[in-house]
Amino acid sequence: MSAVMLSEWGGELSVDTVTQPEPGPNEVRIAVRACAITRTVENAIQGGLSDDPSLLPRIPGHEFAGVIDAVGTMVSSVAPGDRVLSYFYLTCGMCQACRQGNRNQCTDFDGWVGVNCDGAYAEYATIPAANAIPIPDECSFTAAALAADGLATPLHVCERANVTDSDTVLILGGAGRIGIHLSQLAASRGANVISADVNQTQLTHIDEMTGSAVETVDASRDDFADQVQHATSYTGGPTVIVDTVGDINTIKDAWDLLGMGGCLVTLTTHHDRSFAPPLKQFIYTETSLIGSRYATSDQVIRAAQMFADNRINHVVRDTVGLDEVPAIHAQLRAGETFGTTMLTPR
Numbered sequence: 001m002s003a004v005m006l007s008e009w010g011g012e013l014s015v016d017t018v019t020q021p022e023p024g025p026n027e028v029r030i031a032v033r034a035c036a037i038t039r040t041v042e043n044a045i046q047g048g049l050s051d052d053p054s055l056l057p058r059i060p061g062h063e064f065a066g067v068i069d070a071v072g073t074m075v076s077s078v079a080p081g082d083r084v085l086s087y088f089y090l091t092c093g094m095c096q097a098c099r100q101g102n103r104n105q106c107t108d109f110d111g112w113v114g115v116n117c118d119g120a121y122a123e124y125a126t127i128p129a130a131n132a133i134p135i136p137d138e139c140s141f142t143a144a145a146l147a148a149d150g151l152a153t154p155l156h157v158c159e160r161a162n163v164t165d166s167d168t169v170l171i172l173g174g175a176g177r178i179g180i181h182l183s184q185l186a187a188s189r190g191a192n193v194i195s196a197d198v199n200q201t202q203l204t205h206i207d208e209m210t211g212s213a214v215e216t217v218d219a220s221r222d223d224f225a226d227q228v229q230h231a232t233s234y235t236g237g238p239t240v241i242v243d244t245v246g247d248i249n250t251i252k253d254a255w256d257l258l259g260m261g262g263c264l265v266t267l268t269t270h271h272d273r274s275f276a277p278p279l280k281q282f283i284y285t286e287t288s289l290i291g292s293r294y295a296t297s298d299q300v301i302r303a304a305q306m307f308a309d310n311r312i313n314h315v316v317r318d319t320v321g322l323d324e325v326p327a328i329h330a331q332l333r334a335g336e337t338f339g340t341t342m343l344t345p346r
């Protein structure tokens with residue numbers, strides 16, 4: 001089969017012909033129909049999740065959906081022909097967090113699809129059966145791929161921060177796939193939504209994809225803080241700020257904008273970035289700083305159902321084949337693209 005290969009963490013991708021994988025006893029093989037090409041995968045390629053050389057060579061790509069093609073001898077939960085998406089994390093299923101349904105907090109965590117096992121920049125991908133989650137008939141493969149992370153992660157954020165119609169939500173990095181789907185989701189929960197990004201092309205993309213429910217502000221302008229304060233004059237600043245970018249200066253600026261009792265949610269996993277406000281600020285303003293880590297299986301399933309019901313629009317900028325994947329990653333690396341490009345390998 002054809003696949004995109006990574007031979008060195010931080011190295012170049014190549015498109016090669018490799019042996020079609022066979023599922024182990026507890027695994028399934030999926031004929032990949034759609035896989036999102038994202039900044040999260042680029043971070044994994046750069047060694048941002050693991051840089052263990054023993055994991056190479058590796059096929060990246062984790063945000064995908066397809067049709068089960070073969071199952072291992074011990075698998076009974078799904079069968080060939082089932083339409084499924086893939087859960088991103090490799091989890092134990094036995095620890096207290098897994099037992100309680102908080103699979104994203106697994107304490108016997110085994111890594112990530114596309115990092116610790118081969119992913120879906122390929123015609124076929126083999127993953128643990130526990131990671132293959134059936135999708136509704138009405139959910140397209142493209143939407144299902146995005147549900148697996150692009151909407152499930154925003155859903156986890158909204159539930160972590162308890163976003164309601166009394167909130168004003170400011171999203172940093174609004175034109176990315178997390179930002180675009182989070183802004184729609186927060187608006188659907190009744191929140192006033194302000195989406196920030198750094199150039200007119202990206203702001204126009206947000207406007208076109210989210211409509212009048214979402215206000216845009218240019219985070220690159222010197223008067224960014226004034227724009228946000230103007231847009232939130234009746235709440236004294238955003239009550240929820242979600243950082244999808246990880247730029248420390250922007251996070252510091254955002255923290256200063258946070259309204260009384262507000263909450264800053266970070267999704268940043270870069271190893272060397274930290275931010276520590278003075279403790280007394282937490283007291284005087286009852287603000288909170290929280291992390292949000294991926295999503296539970298239940299949130300992934302509910303995300304797919306929201307797309308299937310057209311309650312949220314799935315947003316894809318472009319669709320490409322396997323041969324074009326290395327060039328898309330070069331663009332991601334150079335910061336020349338945003339939103340989601342979808343791989344359809346067959």
Ligand SMILES: [Zn+2]
Pocket residue numbers: 091092093094095096097098099105106107108109
């Ligand atoms: Zn576990």
